[in-house]
Structures are given as C-alpha cells and as structure tokens.
Amino acid sequence: MSDRSSTSERHLVIGAGPVGLAMGAALKHRGIPFDIVDAGSGVGGNWLHGVYRSAHIVSSKKATEYADYPMPEEFPDFPSADQMLSYLNAFARDRGLLPQCEFNKSVASVVPEDASRWTVTFADGETRTYKGVVVCNGHHWDKRYPEFRGTFAGEILHSKDYRDVSQVQGKRVLVIGGGNSGVDMACDAGRFGESCDISLRSGYWYLPKTFLGRPLTDVPIWGLPIFVQRALLKTMVKLTIGDYRRYGLQQPNHKLFDRHPAFGTDLLSAIRLGRVKPRPAIDHVDGNIVTFTDGSSGAYDLIIAATGFHASYPFLPDGLIEVKDNVVQVYGGAFPAGLRGLYIVGWAQARNGFGRLITPLSDLYARLIAMQDELEFPIGTLMEHSFTQRLPTTHLVDPEKSRREIRLAHLVLPLLKIRDRRMARKVAFAAEKGRVPIRA
Numbered sequence: 075m076s077d078r079s080s081t082s083e084r085h086l087v088i089g090a091g092p093v094g095l096a097m098g099a100a101l102k103h104r105g106i107p108f109d110i111v112d113a114g115s116g117v118g119g120n121w122l123h124g125v126y127r128s129a130h131i132v133s134s135k136k137a138t139e140y141a142d143y144p145m146p147e148e149f150p151d152f153p154s155a156d157q158m159l160s161y162l163n164a165f166a167r168d169r170g171l172l173p174q175c176e177f178n179k180s181v182a183s184v185v186p187e188d189a190s191r192w193t194v195t196f197a198d199g200e201t202r203t204y205k206g207v208v209v210c211n212g213h214h215w216d217k218r219y220p221e222f223r224g225t226f227a228g229e230i231l232h233s234k235d236y237r238d239v240s241q242v243q244g245k246r247v248l249v250i251g252g253g254n255s256g257v258d259m260a261c262d263a264g265r266f267g268e269s270c271d272i273s274l275r276s277g278y279w280y281l282p283k284t285f286l287g288r289p290l291t292d293v294p295i296w297g298l299p300i301f302v303q304r305a306l307l308k309t310m311v312k313l314t315i316g317d318y319r320r321y322g323l324q325q326p327n328h329k330l331f332d333r334h335p336a337f338g339t340d341l342l343s344a345i346r347l348g349r350v351k352p353r354p355a356i357d358h359v360d361g362n363i364v365t366f367t368d369g370s371s372g373a374y375d376l377i378i379a380a381t382g383f384h385a386s387y388p389f390l391p392d393g394l395i396e397v398k399d400n401v402v403q404v405y406g407g408a409f410p411a412g413l414r415g416l417y418i419v420g421w422a423q424a425r426n427g428f429g430r431l432i433t434p435l436s437d438l439y440a441r442l443i444a445m446q447d448e449l450e451f452p453i454g455t456l457m458e459h460s461f462t463q464r465l466p467t468t469h470l471v472d473p474e475k476s477r478r479e480i481r482l483a484h485l486v487l488p489l490l491k492i493r494d495r496r497m498a499r500k501v502a503f504a505a506e507k508g509r510v511p512i513r514a
Contacts, residue, residue, distance in 0.1 A: 081109065081202045081203060081204050082191060082203045082204070082205060083107060083205055084107040084108055084109055084204055084205060085101060085106060085107070085108045085109075085204060085205055085206040085207065085208055085415075085443065086108065086109050086110075086111065086192075086194055086202075086204045086206070086207045086208065087101070087108055087109065087110040087111070087208045087210055088111060088112075088181055088184075088207065088208065088209050088210060088211050088389075089110075089112055089119060089209070089210035089211045089212055089420070090110050090111075090112035090114070090116075090117040090118070090119060090166070090175055090177070091112075091117075091118060091119020091120060091121070091162075091210065091212050091420075092119060092121075092162060092420075092428060092432065093119075093210040093212070093419055093420030093428075093432060093436075094110060094112070094119065094208075094210035094420070095110075095117060095162060095165055095166055095169070095171060096140065096432045096433060096435075096436040097208050097210055097419055097436050097439065097440070098110050098166075098169070098171045098174060099165075099169045099171060099436065100436035100437045100439065100440035101208075101440050101443070102169065102170065102171070102174075103437070103440065104437075104440040104441060104443075104444050105444075106440060106443060106444055108174060108208075109174055109175075109176065109204075110171065110174050110175045110176070111175075111176045111177075111179040111180075111181065111196075112175065112176070112177055112179065113178070113179065113180040113181075113197075114177060114178070115177050115178055116163070116177055117162050117163055117166045117171075117172075117175065118158075118159045118162045118163065119162075119212050120212055120214045120215075121155055121158045121159045121162060122159055124212075124214055124215065124234055125155050126155070126236050126237050126238060126258070126259075127154075127155055127156065127237065127238065128154075128155075128238065128239075128258075128262075129154070129155045129258065130152045130153065130154050130155070131152055131153055131158060131427075132152070132254050132283065132336075132337040132338060133289075133291040133337070133426055133427030133428075133429075134151050134152060134289035134290075134291045134292050134427065135149050135150075135151060135152070135153055136289070136291075136292050136427075136429070137289070137291035137292065137426055137427025137429055137430060138153075138158075138427045138428060138429045139161070139429045140165060140429055140432065140433045141429060141430060141433035141434065142433050143165050143168070143169075143433075145157075145161055146161070149161075151284075151289050152283070152289070179196060179197075179198075180196060180197035180198075181194060181195075181196060181197070181389045182195045182196055182197045182389060183195045183389050183390075183391075184207050184209075184389050184390055184416075185390075185391055186413070186416075187203060189414060190205070190414060190415065191203050191204065191205060191415070192204050192205075192206065192207050192415055192416065194207065204415075205415060206414075206415035206416065206417065206443065206446070207415065207416055207417070208417045208419055208439075208443075209387060209390075209416070209417065209418045209419065210419050210420045211387070211420075212420060213383055213385055213420070213421050213423065213469075214234065214383050215234070215383060215386075216383050216384040216385075216386035216388075217232040217234055217379075217383060217384075218379075218381050218382045218383055218384050219232065219379050219381060220250050220251075220356070220379050220381050222356045222357075222358060222359050223357070223358040223359065224358045224359035224360050225359060225360075225361075226359045226361075226362070226364070226374075226377060227361040227362050228362050228374055228375045228376055228377065229375065229376045229377070230376075230377045230379060231376060231377070231378050231379070232378075232379045232381075233251070233255040233256065233259060233378060233379060233380040233381075234383075236255075236259055236378060239262050239265075239266040241376075242259075242262055242263040242266055242267040242270075242376065242378075243266050243267065244267065244268055245263070245267050245268055245374075245375040245376045246267065246268050246269045246270075246372075246373060246374045246375045246376070247260075247263035247267045247268075247269065247270045247271070247374065247375070247376045247377075247378060248270075248271050248272075248273060248353075248364060248372065248374040248376070248377045248378070249263065249270065249271070249272045249273070249377075249378045249380055250272075250273045250356070250377060250378070250379050250380060250381055251273075251274070251379065251380035251381045251382070252272060252274045252278045252336060252341070252380075253278070253334065253336050253380060253382070254336050254337065254338070255380045256272065256378070256380030257336055257338065257340055257341040258340070259378050259380060260272045260341060260344065260350050260378075261340050261341060261344045261349070261350065263350075263376075263378070264344045264347075264349030264350040265344075265349060267376075268375075269351075270349065270350050270351070271350070271351045271352070271353045271372055271374075272341070272350055272351070272352055272353065273353045273354065273355060273356055273364075273366065274323070274324065274352065274353070274354065274355070275354075275355040276324060276326070276327055276328075276355075277318060277323060277324035277325045277326035277327060278323075278326060278333075278335070278336050279311075279326050279330050279333075279335040279336070280311075280315065280318065280323075280335070280336050280337075280338070280339060280341065280342060281307060281310070281311065281335050281336070281337050281338075282310060282311070282314045282315065282337075282338075282339060283337050283338040283339070285310055285314070290310075290337065290426075291337075291426045291427050295307075296426055296472075296473065296474050297474040300331065300472065303330075303331075304329065304330045304331070307330060308330065314339075315339060315342065321342050321345045321346070321352070322345060322351075322352040323345075323352050324354075331425055331470060331472075332468075332470075333470075334423060334425060334470060335425070353366050353370070353372070354366050354367045354368050355367045362374055362375065364377075384397075384400065385397050385400050385401070385402055385421050385469070387418070394410075394413070394416075395410055395416075395418060400469060401466050401467060401468060401469050402418055402421045402422075402466070402469075403465050403466070404418050404454065404465075404466075405453075405454045405457035405458055405463050405465065406442075406453070406454075406457050406463065406483075407419075407422060407435070407466070407471075408439055409442075409452070409453045409454035409457055410452075410454045411452070411454040411455045411457070411458040412452060412454065412455055413452055413454060414446065414451075414452040415446070415452075417439065417443065419436075419439060420432075421469065422466070422469050422470070422471045423469055423470055423471065424471045424473045424476075425470050425471065425472065425473070426473060427473065428473075430473045430474070430477065431471065431473040431476050431477060434477060434480045434481075435476065435480060438480050438483055438484065441484070441487065442487070445487065445490065445491075448491065449490065449491065449494045450494055450497075450498045451494055451497055451498070453490070455497075456490055456493050456494055456497070459493070459497065460493065
C-alpha cells in the first residue's frame with residue numbers, strides 16, 4: 075500500500091478483527107494516520123477463519139455489537155458466525171476502513187528502531203518504519219494442547235481446526251474441555267458421531283443463555299457489585315438448571331467469574347439424552363484407550379482439544395512484553411512500561427460481550443495515542459509510576475466496571491501531562507547527580 079518513507083508518521087494496526095477494526099475507526103475519528111494489516115483474506119479475524127460455521131455468539135447481539143453501530147434489527151438474539159462476519163464487513167465499509175486495509179499481509183517482526191519509531195518486517199520480505207504499532211492480533215489463534223501420559227494412536231484435533239460435523243461422523247470422540255467451544259463440539263459429536271465423552275478436570279459454571287425470555291447478557295444485573303451478580307446468577311442456576319452433579323458433572327471449585335463461564339445448557343440436555351457422557355480428567359493414554367483419574371476408561375478414534383489458547387506475540391522480540399499466566403503485563407490494558415508507540419489491545423476478554431466495552435475503550439486509547447506526542451515519557455511508564463495503576467492479574471474484564479473507569483479516565487487525562495513534567499524534572503535533577511532512577 076505504502077512505501078517505507080511514507081509510513082514513518084503513521085501507526086500500524088495489526089489485525090482486522092473486531093478489536094482492530096474498532097481501533098481503526100477510533101484512530102480515524104481522532105485524525106491519526108494508520109494502516110491495518112491482516113494475515114487473513116479479509117476483515118473479521120476469528121469470525122472469518124477461526125470458527126466453525128455453525129457457531130453462534132454466546133452473548134447477545136446487544137452485548138456484542140459496537141456501541142455506536144447496532145446490528146441489523148432482523149438479526150436473531152444470538153447471531154451466527156456468518157452474520158457476525160457480514161456485520162464486521164459492513165462496519166469496515168461504513169466507517170471507511172477498507173482503503174487502509176491490506177489482507178494476506180502477515181507480520182514477521184516488529185522491533186524498536188529508536189526511541190520513537192518501529193521497524194516492521196512482513197512475511198513477504200517488505201520492511202516499513204512506523205511511528206507506532208497497535209497490536210490487535212487476538213487471543214484465539216495460538217493453540218494450547220492438553221498434556222497427558224502416554225501416546226494416543228488416533229487423531230487429535232484442536233477446537234480451532236473444527237469446521238463441521240463431517241469431522242466427527244462415525245467416530246468415537248473424546249472432547250477435552252467444557253467451555254463454549256467444547257460444549258458445541260461435544261453436542262455435535264453426540265448427535266453425529268458413534269459416541270461422545272467429555273473430559274473435565276474440574277467443574278464449570280454453566281449459565282442459562284436466556285432468563286425469563288431475555289438473553290442473560292441483557293438482563294439488567296451487570297452493573298451491580300460483583301457479589302450481587304454472583305448471588306443473582308447462582309439463584310438463576312438453581313431455578314433453571316439445579317445441581318450440576320445431577321448431570322454427572324463436578325461442582326465448580328472456583329467463584330463465578332474467576333474463570334470464564336459457559337453460556338447455555340445444550341451440554342446438559344445432551345447428557346440427559348444420553349448423547350454425551352461426562353468423564354473426569356485423563357490419567358494416561360495407551361493407543362486408542364484413554365484411562366481417567368477415577369479408573370474408568372474408553373476407546374476413542376478422535377480427541378478434540380477444546381483447551382484454549384496462549385496469549386502470544388511471536389513477531390515481538392523475546393522478553394519485550396511479559397505474559398504471566400496468560401495475562402499480558404501492560405498498564406491500562408494496553409500500555410507496556412518503557413516502550414513508546416507500542417500498544418497491546420484486545421488480549422483480555424469481556425465476560426458478557428465485547429460490544430459495550432470496545433467502542434469507548436478504543437476511543438480512549440486513540441486519545442491517549444494522540445497525547446503521546448505531547449509527552450516525554452511513554453504512557454505505560456507514566457502509569458507505572460501512578461499509585462492508581464496496577465498490572466492486571468486476570469484476562470477477564472467486567473465491562474460495566476471498565477466503562478465507569480473509562481469515563482473517569484477521560485476526566486483525569488490532563489493529570490498525565492502534569493505527571494510527565496514532574497518526572498522530567500526528577501530525571502533532570504537525578505542526571506545532575508549522576509543517576510537516572512526512571513527509565514524513559
């Protein structure tokens with residue numbers, strides 16, 4: 075699209091999925107020049123190339139749509155993968171983002187060139203210099219596989235590579251993992267495979283997808299304190315589902331929202347119908363025989379690993395960004411300390427739909443990116459030295475709490491400039507004394 079010299083005052087957005095498109099729209103609104111690249115053949119990210127076509131969103135369309143761009147009225151409460159893809163294409167078109175997009179353009183490396191520029195090398199060998207890089211490469215691509223003793227003689231398929239029921243037809247299937255994807259694939263295998271078991275190391279929170287005729291994510295409880303949300307949702311579970319142990323499942327050994335819950339009761343219905351059999355964790359494997367921790371065993375042709383993904387940035391130099399227990403160590407959700415012009419966006423997961431959060435968050439981030447030109451220190455460094463900012467300890471985000479924090483952040487942004495000036499004076503004073511206590 076553009077040569078090396080013409081990009082040095084632009085930002086590069088990596089990824090044209092929901093988050094990358096939102097960031098592109100926000101940058102455009104703020105008048106910040108940018109390019110968007112994506113390794114795929116079009117916009118959509120995971121909805122284009124990473125999900126099975128029978129998938130539907132688990133949060134409602136109202137909880138998933140961009141706050142300033144409603145989904146079509148004719149869409150159902152839980153749109154399909156194809157409907158999500160058409161929605162994202164419409165957003166990109168109507169926001170005028172397509173001229174800034176390059177597809178089938180994979181990033182090989184992103185390295186700091188100096189204190190204010192980044193060198194980006196693409197898989198096709200092209201190299202460009204950018205003023206900043208906004209990483210929106212998603213968190214559903216670097217596949218995590220289960221570890222177990224022994225060797226399985228059949229096929230092992232990661233959930234990301236599942237496309238349709240032809241992959242399970244006539245097979246004895248074992249699904250590992252009970253999140254939303256694992257549930258969908260277990261239900262498919264229970265209907266179309268020869269048999270299906272599902273192995274769970276511990277209990278999951280399964281929440282009803284609807285309550286009193288409304289999508290659960292639209293019920294007005296999500297702005298309440300977390301302990302109230304938990305109490306109300308537990309009551310809903312008791313009224314609509316009952317004790318998980320009645321389905322042969324384990325009780326969760328963690329608080330609701332300490333891990334991402336699964337929305338929907340399809341798995342519970344499949345268990346009641348005898349299509350899916352719950353199993354505990356795997357003890358060991360020998361050929362086609364899998365033995366579980368309770369001493370039981372089964373013979374399988376196919377294992378589907380619905381075991382999630384790693385947060386991963388292979389194009390960044392080793393050690394540049396720390397990831398601890400799959401939680402990216404950045405301030406404010408996007409800003410690494412000590413690095414000007416690098417922003418890691420979209421690695422966290424909103425627990426009841428990204429739509430209510432990503433639009434205001436992208437606008438805040440775009441405002442901060444524009445402000446970086448006025449600051450001597452990287453934004454992440456300023457946040458690191460603020461008593462109000464801490465590194466995250468979980469990848470799960472409370473959207474309503476975050477929205478309140480975003481509104482407050484807009485009010486206090488001028489304080490960043492004050493902190494920047496104070497830190498500059500401290501550095502100057504320390505330099506006179508022969509020491510520099512703050513990294514720039």
